[in-house]
Amino acid sequence: MSVSLIVMGAAGRMGSAIARLAVESEDLTLAALVERPEHQEKVTRPAGAEVIVASRLEDALFGVPGAVIIDFTAPAVTMETVRTASRHGSPVVIGTTGFSADQRKQLDDLARRTPLFLSPNMSVGVNVLLEELPRLAAMLGDAYDMEVTEIHHNRKKDAPSGTAARLAEALAGARGWDPSGSERRCRDGIIGERPHQEIGIQAVRGGDVVGVHTVYFLGHGERIEVTHHAHSRENFAVGALRAARWMAGRKPGRLYAMSDVLQTSGQ
Numbered sequence: 001m002s003v004s005l006i007v008m009g010a011a012g013r014m015g016s017a018i019a020r021l022a023v024e025s026e027d028l029t030l031a032a033l034v035e036r037p038e039h040q041e042k043v044t045r046p047a048g049a050e051v052i053v054a055s056r057l058e059d060a061l062f063g064v065p066g067a068v069i070i071d072f073t074a075p076a077v078t079m080e081t082v083r084t085a086s087r088h089g090s091p092v093v094i095g096t097t098g099f100s101a102d103q104r105k106q107l108d109d110l111a112r113r114t115p116l117f118l119s120p121n122m123s124v125g126v127n128v129l130l131e132e133l134p135r136l137a138a139m140l141g142d143a144y145d146m147e148v149t150e151i152h153h154n155r156k157k158d159a160p161s162g163t164a165a166r167l168a169e170a171l172a173g174a175r176g177w178d179p180s181g182s183e184r185r186c187r188d189g190i191i192g193e194r195p196h197q198e199i200g201i202q203a204v205r206g207g208d209v210v211g212v213h214t215v216y217f218l219g220h221g222e223r224i225e226v227t228h229h230a231h232s233r234e235n236f237a238v239g240a241l242r243a244a245r246w247m248a249g250r251k252p253g254r255l256y257a258m259s260d261v262l263q264t265s266g267q
């Protein structure tokens with residue numbers, strides 16, 4: 001059975017990549033594209049497909065009840081998407097990054113009554129890395145300092161990336177540290193010696209870099225660097241569509257993540 005999709009932020013870098021791939025997929029139906037009024041003329045309507053173009057999600061949902069919504073926009077917009085979806089019982093796949101702690105808590109609460117999926121990085125490679133890094137950290141042991149760097153294009157609005165924060169969280173978890181207490185997002189001035197229980201996260205911005213994340217394990221006389229390079233946005237779009245297939249008809253429960261999809265879909 002084909003899964004119907006509504007793409008929020010359809011004129012955006014991610015929204016347009018997702019719409020393009022959805023049209024090419026035999027098991028997906030691109031039903032509606034939603035974009036804010038000022039950007040409506042930038043929305044590309046796929047040739048040969050009947051697609052609703054709307055400026056409000058509510059209007060699109062009346063046309064396609066039960067569709068899975070994919071949202072790559074901005075935190076405040078996504079929060080509104082989730083509230084609207086909640087009224088209709090529609091599942092939402094969230095790719096937006098940069099949520100505040102309060103917004104993130106609201107998403108956790110809303111996920112109990114609305115099927116919600118959130119992944120700050122939809123790439124299969126990054127998600128496998130998230131699963132495997134704690135094993136590496138545990139094997140190397142306490143003698144290795146851990147640091148994370150990320151590089152993104154010059155139009156990215158939030159820093160550090162949601163993925164860098166997740167990587168640091170996974171590393172802190174492997175050591176049994178509280179992630180918020182061990183993260184160090186900025187170093188400047190006379191900062192003194194590096195505390196042992198610390199994971200630095202640094203952001204580099206420039207050009208058209210789609211996304212590079214490196215985790216460093218720094219020991220005595222050696223270091224390991226594990227780097228993931230995203231070559232194009234398509235890899236995130238492929239992951240988002242995979243998550244949308246998995247979310248179709250799913251019951252609410254908790255905020256689902258890519259690890260749920262990877263564990264159960266086995267593709």
Ligand code: NAD
Nearest residue numbers: 009011012013014035036072073095096097120121122236
């Ligand atoms: P973008 O600015 O190119 O696209 C965002 C789009 O949302 C724009 O077209 C904008 O007009 C639209 N929009 C804003 N308000 C809207 C509204 N009320 N209704 C409908 N559309 C609205 O940004 P992007 O590069 O596509 O990234 C979007 C988000 O996705 C960012 O938070 C980014 O960090 C995140 N992102 C996540 C992943 C991942 O794998 N999870 C990958 C890449 C980007």
